[in-house]
Amino acid sequence: xxNDLHHLSGAYALDALDDEExxxxxxxxxxxxxxxxxxxxxxxxxxxxxxxxAVGPPPSLKASLLAEVAQTRQVPPVVPERVVxxxxxxxxxxxxxxLLAAVAAAVVVLVGIASAARLTASDPVExxxxxxxxxxxxxxxxxxxxxxxxxxxxxxxxVWSPALGRAVIVGDGLVDPGQSMAYELWYLADDGSVAPAxxxxxxxxxxxxxxxxxxxxxxxxxWGVTIEPDTGSAQxxxxxxxxxTA
Amino acid sequence: MxxxxxxxxxxxxxxxxxxxxxxxxxxxxxxxxxxLMARVARGDxxxxxxxxxxxxxxxxxxxxxxxxxxxQAEEVTQEVFLEIWRLAPRYDASKGSPKAWSCAIAHRRxxxxxxxxxxxxxxxxxxxxxxxEAADPVSEAIADRFxxxxxxxxxxxxxxxxxxxxxxxxxxGHTYREVAVLxxxxxxxxxxxxxxxxxxxxxxxxxxx
Numbered sequence: 336x337x338n339d340l341h342h343l344s345g346a347y348a349l350d351a352l353d354d355e356e357x358x359x360x361x362x363x364x365x366x367x368x369x370x371x372x373x374x375x376x377x378x379x380x381x382x383x384x385x386x387x388x389a390v391g392p393p394p395s396l397k398a399s400l401l402a403e404v405a406q407t408r409q410v411p412p413v414v415p416e417r418v419v420x421x422x423x424x425x426x427x428x429x430x431x432x433x434l435l436a437a438v439a440a441a442v443v444v445l446v447g448i449a450s451a452a453r454l455t456a457s458d459p460v461e462x463x464x465x466x467x468x469x470x471x472x473x474x475x476x477x478x479x480x481x482x483x484x485x486x487x488x489x490x491x492x493x494v495w496s497p498a499l500g501r502a503v504i505v506g507d508g509l510v511d512p513g514q515s516m517a518y519e520l521w522y523l524a525d526d527g528s529v530a531p532a533x534x535x536x537x538x539x540x541x542x543x544x545x546x547x548x549x550x551x552x553x554x555x556x557x558w559g560v561t562i563e564p565d566t567g568s569a570q571x572x573x574x575x576x577x578x579x580t581a
Numbered sequence: 582m583x584x585x586x587x588x589x590x591x592x593x594x595x596x597x598x599x600x601x602x603x604x605x606x607x608x609x610x611x612x613x614x615x616x617l618m619a620r621v622a623r624g625d626x627x628x629x630x631x632x633x634x635x636x637x638x639x640x641x642x643x644x645x646x647x648x649x650x651x652x653q654a655e656e657v658t659q660e661v662f663l664e665i666w667r668l669a670p671r672y673d674a675s676k677g678s679p680k681a682w683s684c685a686i687a688h689r690r691x692x693x694x695x696x697x698x699x700x701x702x703x704x705x706x707x708x709x710x711x712x713x714e715a716a717d718p719v720s721e722a723i724a725d726r727f728x729x730x731x732x733x734x735x736x737x738x739x740x741x742x743x744x745x746x747x748x749x750x751x752x753x754g755h756t757y758r759e760v761a762v763l764x765x766x767x768x769x770x771x772x773x774x775x776x777x778x779x780x781x782x783x784x785x786x787x788x789x790x
Contacts, residue, residue: 345776346757350692351750353758375677380783381688382639382681384751387732389642392658396641397633400659404629404666412622412670 344370348377414488414508463503466496472558474506474577484576485510491577493520493558502532509537517565519573523557532558534567556580610635614679621669629666632679636665639680640687647691647754657694661687692754735785743778746771 340363346352347360364370463469474491481487489508495501504520512518520532532555557580561573614635620628640661645654664686672682736744742764749760761771 342772342776345779346750346772348779349747349750349775350689351755351757351760351775353756376783376788377779378677378681378685379788380779380786381751382678382684383732383735383782383786383788384747385639385643385680385684385688388646388752389638390645391638392641392655396655396659397630397637400633400662401626401630403659403663404626407663407667409622409624409667409670 341367341370344373345377348374348381410482411487459501460503463496463499463501464494466499468498469494469496472579474558474560474579476576477578478574478576481576486576489577491560491579493579495555504533504535506537512536512562512565515565516562517567518576519561519563519567519571521559521561521571522555523559525556529559529570531567531569534563534565536565611678611680615674618669618672618674618679621666622672623670629669632665633662636680636683637662640683643684643687644691646752647688648695653694654691657690658687661690664690688751688754695754731786735782738785739778739781740774742766742770743774743781746774747778747782750775 340360343352343356343360347357347364352360360370364374472493472495474493476486476489478484478486481489486508489506489510491504491506491509494503494505502520509518517534517536519534521529522532523529557578559571559575559579560577561568561571561575563571563573614632617628617632617635621632637658641654641658644657644661645651648654648657661683665683668686672679676682736747739747745764746757746760749755749763750757753760755763757771757775758768760775761768764771766774
């Protein structure tokens with residue numbers, strides 16, 4: 336399958352894939368440097384094929400285009416990710432003050448799964464990140480129209496330690512969820528059921544709180560985030576904005 | 582079960598239709614275009630007008646080639662430039678020249694247009710649903726007179742099958758599966774010929790990303 340995907344690079348560069356394959360290849364492209372390089376070279380080559388058929392549009396087109404441009408808003412630029420690099424953090428084991436500075440820009444929510452014992456580690460976030468069994472899950476933006484929601488620059492990661500029964504969610508670029516609303520994290524169990532994993536509200540981009548949750552013994556196979564009333568919902572009612580699989 | 586749950590939904594990646602790349606031999610005009618693009622990103626309409634002058638022929642050429650109908654092609658060309666304007670703040674010069682970026686947007690738009698129209702026709706007329714359009718004969722897919730010498734040399738370096746597959750996919754706007762039907766070859770072969778043909782063409786043209 337993976338091998339098959341490599342061979343789609345040429346067809347991708349020529350827009351010769353159907354929608355489904357295109358999506359599959361684009362997901363692959365994000366992870367495969369070799370294919371990304373190859374596609375880059377192909378797209379430059381394709382530019383030459385385009386040159387070969389250049390023909391100017393009628394002059395009238397420009398005037399109507401410029402009139403339309405004057406009334407069309409541009410997308411905002413992509414702001415460089417400020418998400419804390421978890422791997423880097425784990426490696427360098429920064430002293431606490433420096434660590435706090437490092438997280439300052441990030442939304443950090445500590446989530447206790449299984450009715451959590453009181454925190455014992457001096458830095459509960461670090462305890463989860465450093466756990467031997469810590470699993471990092473990137474949540475992708477899956478909202479239908481992220482730009483519309485102001486979430487197109489948002490990034491979220493869940494790091495979860497089965498042994499500790501806790502997860503840390505690190506994120507950035509979240510917008511205010513609205514009056515009396517909060518983000519709610521969900522996990523998807525392997526039996527297909529969905530359970531709440533905690534509420535969080537970014538406050539000027541910063542948050543650091545501990546949530547007590549219903550005991551949960553299974554292993555999450557997926558995670559999702561919706562916006563819910565700030566009292567929490569039993570099941571997701573809002574659009575799934577972020578999702579990732581374990 | 583799990584795979585229909587929204588949490589498992591595949592991320593609708595942000596428009597990676599905008600990942601093109603490409604340095605070209607005309608590095609100077611490429612640099613100028615990059616500079617214009619930076620100004621366009623800041624909302625400079627005069628810069629956009631200048632960028633349009635640089636790119637209009639190549640963008641419209643691609644669109645017209647794929648769509649063929651001049652009136653529709655003009656419509657799509659206008660859409661493409663509006664898209665270039667809108668997305669300029671997200672343009673990343675490290676991923677390719679403005680020309681390659683714009684051409685990729687243009688080709689994608691043109692292909693989307695012909696495919697959605699084809700899908701609509703197919704819905705109206707189920708009888709024809711499975712047959713790709715009666716196809717430009719390969720020889721017509723790209724008339725020699727349109728080719729620059731440089732690209733002609735590049736295409737000449739390909740095998741017949743590689744050349745036909747690339748021309749049908751790029752200029753014809755066909756999927757590789759349609760290319761396979763048109764050339765009466767296996768889908769896997771079409772996929773492979775497109776890829777190794779592009780590799781050869783890339784090496785022949787000395788294109789660097």
